[in-house]
Every structure is written in structure tokens, then in C-alpha cells.
Amino acid sequence: MSGYIVLSPWDLALASLFILINAGLSLALRLGLERQLLIAAFRMILQLLLVGLVLKVVFAAASPWITALVAIVMIGFAGREIRARQERRHTGLWGYGLGAAAMTFSGTLVTVFALTTQIQPAPWWSPQYALPLFGMILGNTMTGVSLGLDSLHSLVDRERRAIEAQLLLGETSLTALLPPLRRALRSGFTPIINSMAATGAVALPGMMTGQILSGADPQEAVKYQLLIMFLIGGATGLGVLMAVLASAWRLTDPRHRLRLDRLSDSG
Template identity: 50%
Template sequence: MTYVQLSYGDLALAALLLIANGIVSFWFQLGLERTIAISAVRMVVQLSVVALALKFIFSLDAPLWTVLFGLFMTAAAAYEVVSRQERRIKGPIALALGTGAPFFSGFIATMFATMVVIGPDPWYAPRYVLPIFGMMLGNALSGTSLVLDGMTSAAVRDRSAIEARLALGAGRYEAFDKILRRALTTGLMPILTAMAATGVVSLPGMMTGQILAGIDPVSAAKYQVMIMFLIAGATGVAVVAAGLGAVLLLTDERHRLRLDRLSKA
């Protein structure tokens, strides 16, 4: 079985469906017509640039270029984490937390996938490392953003309750216990929902792409199961690291609440 090549005309026909979104926005006066157009153009440009870059890196098959592109993806992830926060913690340490949590969890999951599970030769082949790392990083980023946003918003909202617990002798983690558990639940919910709905409600993008490319559905399902397990693990590590780190940054060594470290986005 071979896959069907798509022409630029086919992509243009598919883009016509965006008109429906524009009509909805215009009809309900949402004012999103410009945003829809910009988002679509941005997506096409970004994917085109990334596709050309990956084609170049795959042809070289050099570890240095793989590392450089991975760092570029991490830098983009750092920007996304910061931009998604309604209230963000000031200082470079907070940026390091928002970047480091998804990066290291994604890195560990990627190394485990390529060195243990899949085992390509060589294990650092960019054709395997970069796509897997991108999926790990993107999902861990979403979980990290949700946790950090939940922690900072709750710290402001529940300031009195947190300070009361601290005044009664509770440690920083004890005072943030309910807030931390709620934030961790929020950060993990998207991947848990995705796993529960996969196969019954929806076919994930990776599995669908492989099937359209001519891969046997059973083989495609195996890869999808592996990826979902890896994403769940990476997201779990990232949200826990982000949650615990947020508690440290929102308090000081004397276990006082430090809302002065927060700034409006």
C-alpha cells in the first residue's frame, strides 16, 4: 500500500474549510476573522520551515544538528510557557523552571524511547529523536503551563488561607497542599482525557498519519500506544517538578508567602 501524494492545490482546497470558521466569527461578531487568517498563515509558514529544516538535518544525520534543533524547540517552548501565564513569577529562576521541567522530562522520555523501546541504529538518529522529543516537549509544556498558572492564580486567590496555615506553623508544602494537588490534577487531566478517548472517540494524529501513509493499522496502533505512554510519563514528571518548584518560588526560606515575586502578564 502506498500513500497518496498531496499537491498544493489539494492543500488549497482543504484551506477552504477555514471559511466556515470565518463565517461563524462574522455571524456571531466574534472579531476573530483576522486571528483565524494570521493563525493559518503562521501555521503554514512554521510547518514549511520546520519541514525544510528537518529534511536538511535528516540528510546530514549529525548529532550536533540534532542537538541544536532540539535546543531551538526548547527555546520556543520557554516562550510559550511564559506567554501563557496570567501571573508569572519574576526572575530567571522562574524561567528556568518553566523551561527545565518540560525539557528534562521530554529528554528523559525521548532517550528511553530511542535507547530502550525502539532501539534504532544509531539510537540518536534525528529521524527518531526529533519527532519524539517534539511530542514529549509539547505535551509536557502544556501540563507545565497549566500547573504554573494554577499555582500562581490560587496563591493570589487563597492568600489568606495560605498565610493562616503558615502562621499556625505549617511548612510551605503543607500550606500549599490542596492547591498543589489541585494544580497537579489540572496539569495531568489533558493527557488522561486523551488516553481515555483515544481509539473510541478519536484517532490520534500520529496514528492517522501513519495509516494514510500506508502503514498497517495494527503497527500504527502499537506506535500510538507507545507514544501515549511516553507522553503520559513525561507530562507527569514535568507537572510534579513544576508544582514543587512553584511552591519554592512562591515562598522563601522562612516559609513566608511571597506574592511580591509575581507580576502581571
């Protein structure tokens, strides 16, 4: 097989029938999810159509500045998602900047590394390669960072008395916070670990499936998918570690006191 199959609007409409069936079942069973499901589907359609138009222009322009601008916009939306997914978050700019900074650093570092060493497009910042790769890495890192931070803040709030008791007995902030730190890191690492464990045996990832459908050799598609999973795993781990440790540092002070006043009230 060569080339790729062109989908018509009718093909997409047929596939969307399953979403309508799910909405109908939600309505029949009184789950109250039909409105959310349809709104989410509509948003997805609108966003993907807009992204398709924007990427077409960006690819044609082939400008490093436009590519960087699109990447910054992606970071902005991802940072907002990290903040929104936390039940309790840091107050002020810390609530947005801490998770976004960790995600940006790890995602940018790993993406640039891959573009300049393994993939090596010409030029290395070519938007056709840089933006899709950055998007995959950023999206997975965003999930890990948001889960790690949300878990840490919830655990520290729940175990406040035990942590403060250890601090009163002379323990350092790091020692007192170590149990919730470990659990938060596990929470942030879990999605990517599960994804890697299930890849291949349970699911064929989107990038690999897309390459196979477009006529690429399955062995080459596997190589690219392995590369992507290694990059995503590395960026996610680095981002989660940075975000959780930075948040733990922010929740204490030089006098080894717990500073939950730096978190917003739950709800």
C-alpha cells in the same frame, strides 16, 4: 494499500476553504475572531513549510550536533510558550527557566529512554526518529506544565490570606500550600488524562492515522501509538510534578513565609 498518497497544492487549497468559511461566519456573527483565525492559519502554513525544509536538511546531514541544536531551539520556543501562558509568573530568569527546566528534563529523559530501549534506531540519536518523537513529547509536556504553573500561581494568589493564616498558626509551607498544590497538579494532568481516555474510542491520534494512511498495518500502528501515549503521559506527569513543586518551593522561604513578591503583577 502500499505507499502513501501524495497531496497536491490544490488538495490543500480545497481543505483550507473550511478555514475561510469559519472566518466568514465569524465576520457575519461579529465574533471578531476572523483576523486571529486567518493569522493563525497563515503562521501555521509558514511555520510548517519552514520546518519541512529544515528537517529535510537535518535528516540529510545526520549529525548529532545539528540534531541537538534543533532540539535546543525547540526547547527555547516551548519554554517561551510556557511563560507566555501564565497570567502570573515568577520574576526574572525564574519566570522562564523554571517551567523550561522541568519540561526539558522530563522530555529529554523519556525521549532518550525510548530511543535507546524500545525504538532503537541506528544511531540512537537519528534525527528522523529523535526530533519527531521529542517534538510530540515536548509539546504535550509544555501544555501540562503551563497549566499546572498558571493554576498554582492563581490559586496561591487567590487564597493568600488562608495560606498565611495557616503559616502564622505554625503550619509548614508544604502543609499550607497542599490544597492549591493538589489542584494545580490535577490541572496539569487533566489534558493528558483526557487525551488517553478518548484515544481510540473517540479519536484516532495523528501518528496512528498517518501510519495507516501510508499503508502500515493497523495493529502495528496501534502498538506505536500506545508507545507514544505512554511516553507522553510519563513525561507530562514528571514535568508537571517537578515544575509545580519547584514553583511552590520558590514561593516560600526557609522561614515558612509566603513570597508572592516573587511573582509578577497580574496583567
